[in-house]
Amino acid sequence: MSKAKTQQPAVIHKVIMVGSGGVGKSALTLQFMYDEFVEDYEPTKADSYRKKVVLDGEEVQIDILDTAGQEDYAAIRDNYFRSGEGFLCVFSIKEQESFQATQDFREQILRVKNDENIPFLLVGNMVDLADQRQVSVEEATKRAQEWKVSYVETSAKTRANVDKVFYDLLRYIGKYKLTPAGRKALSQNATNSSNHPETTGCSCVAM
Amino acid sequence: MTDGLARILSKPTYESEQFVAKLSANGEDALLEMKSKIHMLNDETAQALKKNVFKNYSQFIETAREISILEGEMYQLSHMLSDQKSEMTKMMELSLVSDRAIIQGLKGEEEEKTNPEEENRRNLAFLLEKVEGCSSVVDAPGRQLVHDGDLVELDAETHAQIQRVHAFLLNDSLMIATWIPHRRGPMRYRFQGLYELDGLAVVNVRDTGPVKNGFKILNFPESHMYQTDTAKAKRQWLDALEDTKKKKALRDKQKKEAAMRLAEQQLQAALASPGEADLSKSFTDDKEESVDRDYLSADWLQELPEDLDMYIAQRNFEGAVDLVEKGYDYLTDCPKGPALKEFKARIEHRVKQLTDGLMNELQVSPERSLRGGPRAARRAVTQLIRLGKSAQACELFLRNRSAIIKYNIRQLKFEGATTLYIRCLCGVFYSSLSDTAKEFIKAFPGHYGCYSAFVIWAKQELQSFVSIFKRQVFESKASLSTIADCVLLARGHCQELSTIGLDIEFCLDALLDISIQNVIEETKDQLIEGIKYRAHDDVWRPMNHLTQADCDKYIADVATTGYDLTPYIFDKCFIAITMNSIQFSKVIVTFAEDLLKLHSSEQEDSSADVITTVFKAQITHIEHSLQSEQLKKEHVLILKNAQFLLEVVMDKIKTLYTKYNVPFPVKLQHLSSHYRKLKASK
Numbered sequence: 029m030s031k032a033k034t035q036q037p038a039v040i041h042k043v044i045m046v047g048s049g050g051v052g053k054s055a056l057t058l059q060f061m062y063d064e065f066v067e068d069y070e071p072t073k074a075d076s077y078r079k080k081v082v083l084d085g086e087e088v089q090i091d092i093l094d095t096a097g098q099e100d101y102a103a104i105r106d107n108y109f110r111s112g113e114g115f116l117c118v119f120s121i122k123e124q125e126s127f128q129a130t131q132d133f134r135e136q137i138l139r140v141k142n143d144e145n146i147p148f149l150l151v152g153n154m155v156d157l158a159d160q161r162q163v164s165v166e167e168a169t170k171r172a173q174e175w176k177v178s179y180v181e182t183s184a185k186t187r188a189n190v191d192k193v194f195y196d197l198l199r200y201i202g203k204y205k206l207t208p209a210g211r212k213a214l215s216q217n218a219t220n221s222s223n224h225p226e227t228t229g230c231s232c233v234a235m
Numbered sequence: 236m237t238d239g240l241a242r243i244l245s246k247p248t249y250e251s252e253q254f255v256a257k258l259s260a261n262g263e264d265a266l267l268e269m270k271s272k273i274h275m276l277n278d279e280t281a282q283a284l285k286k287n288v289f290k291n292y293s294q295f296i297e298t299a300r301e302i303s304i305l306e307g308e309m310y311q312l313s314h315m316l317s318d319q320k321s322e323m324t325k326m327m328e329l330s331l332v333s334d335r336a337i338i339q340g341l342k343g344e345e346e347e348k349t350n351p352e353e354e355n356r357r358n359l360a361f362l363l364e365k366v367e368g369c370s371s372v373v374d375a376p377g378r379q380l381v382h383d384g385d386l387v388e389l390d391a392e393t394h395a396q397i398q399r400v401h402a403f404l405l406n407d408s409l410m411i412a413t414w415i416p417h418r419r420g421p422m423r424y425r426f427q428g429l430y431e432l433d434g435l436a437v438v439n440v441r442d443t444g445p446v447k448n449g450f451k452i453l454n455f456p457e458s459h460m461y462q463t464d465t466a467k468a469k470r471q472w473l474d475a476l477e478d479t480k481k482k483k484a485l486r487d488k489q490k491k492e493a494a495m496r497l498a499e500q501q502l503q504a505a506l507a508s509p510g511e512a513d514l515s516k517s518f519t520d521d522k523e524e525s526v527d528r529d530y531l532s533a534d535w536l537q538e539l540p541e542d543l544d545m546y547i548a549q550r551n552f553e554g555a556v557d558l559v560e561k562g563y564d565y566l567t568d569c570p571k572g573p574a575l576k577e578f579k580a581r582i583e584h585r586v587k588q589l590t591d592g593l594m595n596e597l598q599v600s601p602e603r604s605l606r607g608g609p610r611a612a613r614r615a616v617t618q619l620i621r622l623g624k625s626a627q628a629c630e631l632f633l634r635n636r637s638a639i640i641k642y643n644i645r646q647l648k649f650e651g652a653t654t655l656y657i658r659c660l661c662g663v664f665y666s667s668l669s670d671t672a673k674e675f676i677k678a679f680p681g682h683y684g685c686y687s688a689f690v691i692w693a694k695q696e697l698q699s700f701v702s703i704f705k706r707q708v709f710e711s712k713a714s715l716s717t718i719a720d721c722v723l724l725a726r727g728h729c730q731e732l733s734t735i736g737l738d739i740e741f742c743l744d745a746l747l748d749i750s751i752q753n754v755i756e757e758t759k760d761q762l763i764e765g766i767k768y769r770a771h772d773d774v775w776r777p778m779n780h781l782t783q784a785d786c787d788k789y790i791a792d793v794a795t796t797g798y799d800l801t802p803y804i805f806d807k808c809f810i811a812i813t814m815n816s817i818q819f820s821k822v823i824v825t826f827a828e829d830l831l832k833l834h835s836s837e838q839e840d841s842s843a844d845v846i847t848t849v850f851k852a853q854i855t856h857i858e859h860s861l862q863s864e865q866l867k868k869e870h871v872l873i874l875k876n877a878q879f880l881l882e883v884v885m886d887k888i889k890t891l892y893t894k895y896n897v898p899f900p901v902k903l904q905h906l907s908s909h910y911r912k913l914k915a916s917k
């Protein structure tokens with residue numbers, strides 16, 4: 029058994045990557061984590077990453093949950109979303125369908141988190157392939173304004189705006205956690221690892 | 236003195252001629268003395284020889300006995316070894332980190348479906364041994380273990396270690412059990428939680444920080460993080476979880492579709508009645524639970540499952556059953572609760588093992604010696620009855636006995652006369668049967684339900700016995716007399732059996748009836764054939780013995796068969812009865828006697844019929860002869876013969892009937908009066 033060092037930064041911000049399959053959630057995550065671009069497409073199931081970052085002079089930990097674009101079961105997706113404190117909702121600018129799908133993701137997140145102000149960024153990826161663009165900046169920006177969130181265009185390949193979307197989201201989360209509404213929303217939904225079934229019991233299968 | 240002589244005689248250089256020459260030179264006295272010496276020597280040698288034979292014989296017997304004991308011990312030893320081997324493989328299967336479970340988990344859906352329910356139960360029964368408080372998990376029907384392994388639970392936030400756990404992936408849920416430190420015995424875990432796979436979200440935690448091989452289980456509002464020892468183990472867990480979740484989803488979908496179809500059908504049938512909500516009890520009474528837990532905490536009771544294991548391994552079946560009875564006795568007063576249920580399940584699991592072991596004792600297998608006799612099986616039977624498995628015990632016991640009978644019969648060598656073989660066959664079969672009957676009554680006292688099974692068994696055994704019997708007796712073209720003797724032998728044994736309350740004689744008769752009828756028919760036809768043949772060249776000559784001495788000798792000869800021919804002598808050496816008549820008289824009497832031996836109430840009529848038919852054939856010959864012109868001169872002689880056959884011979888048959896205690900048939904009576912008609916007609 030390897031001993032885990034526990035002197036990690038106390039603050040952990042939990043980010044969830046959502047969006048249709050193949051839009052570049054994993055590519056963005058890996059670019060952010062390891063500064064590398066992966067050409068091969070391998071559909072994700074659910075991977076989590078942790079990284080220490082310095083945010084405005086303060087050391088925090090970012091916990092990224094990279095989800096599957098093709099998760100079939102809404103109930104399971106709920107379980108993933110519940111554990112998030114901020115969301116990067118990714119679509120591919122060269123795929124209109126993926127842009128339309130962001131609407132569904134947004135709705136599901138709001139239903140699960142139950143707060144319109146949950147930290148959230150609309151991310152239009154693959155901007156390096158702007159010649160194949162199907163989603164205009166205008167329509168994306170319009171939707172972001174409707175949702176009262178920011179819209180950022182990125183490229184996992186060129187690393188354009190990759191750090192920006194993560195750092196921006198981390199800042200939102202940091203701020204959000206300080207507001208009474210945010211505290212409330214997150215404490216309601218926060219997953220709690222010390223909650224053992226014998227004390228809560230309600231999710232155990234009662235036979 | 237004789238010793239010296241013996242030495243001389245047994246010298247390698249001994250020359251008999253020289254010795255005798257030397258001896259005879261000394262005159263008569265010396266010779267006589269020598270003769271008596273040699274006599275003595277002869278006697279002594281014979282004595283010594285006898286002694287030696289006897290000495291060696293007893294040694295031989297002893298050695299044979301020892302060999303058979305040794306054989307028994309070797310058999311026991313091999314049996315114990317094979318038992319231990321199976322015990323060991325069983326333990327391997329029970330091992331928590333068994334590879335089998337993983338392979339099983341990856342097997343196709345088909346496989347899973349064909350697995351019998353029983354297998355599933357067994358698959359999970361061992362959990363009761365390992366995990367305290369998991370009986371409700373094990374009880375769910377259709378549940379199966381897919382994968383399991385040791386994990387370390389980490390804090391999902393800080394990744395700090397919390398505790399050691401053991402996780403069991405079942406086909407519909409994930410059970411987590413915490414490790415109990417410093418616990419004696421096999422109970423190493425305590426049930427912590429059971430998560431349905433439906434909503435379970437699994438996260439692969441990439442090795443980014445100091446913590447390696449982690450994965451998370453999210454099930455709102457809980458989130459747990461676990462760590463495996465190796466990357467491979469983590470991969471197995473993730474694969475198994477995903478695979479199992481998929482299969483479960485598929486199953487649920489199919490179930491739902493089936494349910495929808497059913498609902499549709501019901502709707503269509505317009506019979507839909509508002510179903511009552513299933514109000515299943517979803518929580519247990521805590522107070523009650525603690526009560527039965529206290530009750531179960533007695534030291535000896537806690538150790539009972541392990542003690543049982545030990546007894547079973549040692550093949551101390553009596554001890555094991557004693558313990559089971561004691562345990563059950565104690566538990567009858569225990570307040571009902573989940574802990575009791577769980578404990579009972581643990582005992583039942585072992586009772587099943589014990590039963591299997593005992594049944595195995597009675598199983599007939601080719602490598603097993605069958606010399607044990609019925610008493611050897613009684614031990615296992617007694618214990619099985621105590622465990623309430625009398626039906627199985629009965630079946631196995633009887634099957635065991637069948638094998639022994641078969642074996643013993645096969646040991647018989649078929650040589651010599653049919654009757655001799657049948658005597659041996661009957662001896663073996665009936666003594667086995669009566670042994671079994673006596674043993675059965677001892678082994679199953681008061682279990683009257685089993686007695687009918689025994690009777691059916693006895694009938695079946697009799698059937699296979701009869702088929703051997705038939706093959707040897709009827710198909711070997713033996714004479715009717717031999718057949719009659721054999722049947723008599725078998726019947727006699729049946730009658731002996733009825734003294735212990737088992738009456739199977741009527742079964743034997745029923746089984747033999749057709750064969751007997753056939754052979755009687757055949758014999759009858761042969762006899763008639765013979766009569767016709769002899770009639771053809773019968774010239775009705777009196778027997779001429781040429782001299783009175785020869786004639787007297789012949790008369791004496793015939794007298795031994797029970798006929799007095801003296802009244803038929805004329806001219807000193809002539810007998811008025813022809814050779815043909817004498818021959819017939821012998822044949823018909825033997826035939827009658829055979830039939831009477833074979834007699835059983837069902838055959839009475841036909842026996843009278845066949846005797847009459849054969850007799851009539853001869854009489855017809857006489858009638859024809861009387862009508863013949865050429866034989867006119869012989870009328871007196873023919874009538875004398877007719878008188879002999881119809882009065883003397885018939886009388887003899889009549890005494891046979893009396894001897895066998897069978898009423899003399901009317902038909903034969905009619906026939907005997909025929910002579911008067913013949914005489915009158917002339």
Ligand SMILES: Nc1nc2c(ncn2[C@@H]2O[C@H](COP(=O)(O)OP(=O)(O)OP(=O)(O)O)[C@@H](O)[C@H]2O)c(=O)[nH]1
Pocket residue numbers: 047048049050051052053054055056066067068069070071072073095096097098153154155156157182183184185186
């Ligand atoms: N040119 C270009 N290719 C990209 C970019 N981002 C991702 N890709 C490629 O698109 C494919 C899919 O990317 P992923 O990151 O695996 O997609 P994803 O959103 O994680 O998909 P799922 O895991 O199935 O939900 C991969 O072949 C990537 O190399 C980008 O910004 N530019």
Ligand SMILES: [Mg+2]
Pocket residue numbers: 053054055070071072094095096097
């Ligand atoms: Mg991905």
